[in-house]
Amino acid sequence: MAYSDGSEPFPTAIKLVIAGGFGVGKTTFVGSVSEIGPLSTEEILTSASIGADDLDGLGDKSTTTVAMDFGRITLEPRLVLYLFGAPGQERFWFMWDELSAGALGAVVMADTRRLEDSFSAVDYFERHDIGFVVAVNEFDGSYRYEPDEVRGALDLKPHIPVVLCDARQRRSATGVLVGLVQYLLSTIQSHP
Amino acid sequence: MSLAQDETWFDDDAGRLVRPYTVSNGRTKPSFHLDLLSIVAATGQIRQAQLSLDHAQALGLCHHPVSVVEVSAHLRLPVTVTKVLLSDLVDCGALTAHSPDPAADPTNRNLLEALLDGLQRRL
Ligand SMILES: Nc1nc2c(ncn2[C@@H]2O[C@H](COP(=O)(O)OP(=O)(O)OP(=O)(O)O)[C@@H](O)[C@H]2O)c(=O)[nH]1
Ligand SMILES: [Mg+2]
Numbered sequence: 001m002a003y004s005d006g007s008e009p010f011p012t013a014i015k016l017v018i019a020g021g022f023g024v025g026k027t028t029f030v031g032s033v034s035e036i037g038p039l040s041t042e043e044i045l046t047s048a049s050i051g052a053d054d055l056d057g058l059g060d061k062s063t064t065t066v067a068m069d070f071g072r073i074t075l076e077p078r079l080v081l082y083l084f085g086a087p088g089q090e091r092f093w094f095m096w097d098e099l100s101a102g103a104l105g106a107v108v109m110a111d112t113r114r115l116e117d118s119f120s121a122v123d124y125f126e127r128h129d130i131g132f133v134v135a136v137n138e139f140d141g142s143y144r145y146e147p148d149e150v151r152g153a154l155d156l157k158p159h160i161p162v163v164l165c166d167a168r169q170r171r172s173a174t175g176v177l178v179g180l181v182q183y184l185l186s187t188i189q190s191h192p
Numbered sequence: 193m194s195l196a197q198d199e200t201w202f203d204d205d206a207g208r209l210v211r212p213y214t215v216s217n218g219r220t221k222p223s224f225h226l227d228l229l230s231i232v233a234a235t236g237q238i239r240q241a242q243l244s245l246d247h248a249q250a251l252g253l254c255h256h257p258v259s260v261v262e263v264s265a266h267l268r269l270p271v272t273v274t275k276v277l278l279s280d281l282v283d284c285g286a287l288t289a290h291s292p293d294p295a296a297d298p299t300n301r302n303l304l305e306a307l308l309d310g311l312q313r314r315l
Binding site for chain 2: 012014015040076079104105184
């Protein structure tokens with residue numbers, strides 16, 4: 001049995017988050033780019049997360065859990081990227097603080113049939129000063145929005161990139177991540 | 193090195209641990225902060241047979257350095273519960289834990305460039 005005797009290097013783990021409303025394609029996106037899974041786990045909504053009063057109605061044994069998906073990409077032997085997909089609605093914000101702590105950036109996925117589902121994720125990342133791009137996941141039979149229409153509908157700041165993607169395609173989803181990292185680099189270039 | 197079987201530390205585990213969905217009866221806080229991406233690895237100092245089933249199962253996933261969130265997914269236990277188990281294992285010397293590299297922040301240009309290169313190679 002192999003044990004870590006300290007000689008096995010601990011990789012640098014970096015994190016990006018993929019947010020969006022129900023059914024927008026978060027799991028699909030994570031799965032397309034990940035070398036594993038996607039794996040899934042859950043976080044418990046504890047009284048500490050939301051304040052004890054809010055749990056009172058739930059009875060003794062009830063707890064609320066929220067699923068999150070994640071995937072992994074080994075970019076270099078010692079540099080591993082983790083992608084976390086999680087629902088962006090405001091009632092799940094209790095876990096967003098943990099998810100976004102130390103995150104390099106985020107992708108907000110938007111479904112043109114339900115653009116309003118993306119508002120709260122946009123709001124969260126703006127408030128927490130986390131760089132993000134909006135990826136418009138085009139579903140078959142949905143109205144084709146121009147990126148500028150999405151920008152207008154979501155009231156995005158002009159510098160925030162809006163890209164189209166098909167979360168089912170690895171190249172397309174990877175391209176969204178490339179766009180995100182290029183955007184993050186441009187923001188540190190403009191504020192050295 | 194071995195932890196004496198009769199040491200009480202793990203003996204009363206069953207009632208002490210947080211079970212999923214009965215959080216209010218158990219501990220919900222690990223003994224120290226663990227991040228989703230903290231990396232844990234077995235030290236080889238404690239054998240699985242010396243531990244409760246839950247702890248042994250968790251330890252069994254850590255022969256190579258692995259992130260907390262991956263252990264949680266493989267155990268099919270919520271992150272909070274997994275963190276409690278892993279912090280116990282660190283406390284008894286079965287695991288070491290490394291916090292995520294603080295250099296992994298969004299203003300680290302070298303890191304972003306390495307990330308960009310790595311992603312572009314996959315296009
Ligand atoms: N046409 C099209 N379909 C997609 C795309 N992305 C995902 N889908 C489909 O949309 C459905 C929902 O995708 P999921 O990845 O499960 O969405 P999710 O955001 O993880 O959903 P929840 O976890 O339930 O909130 C699946 O049937 C996918 O195959 C896309 O880019 N284009
Ligand atoms: Mg999903």
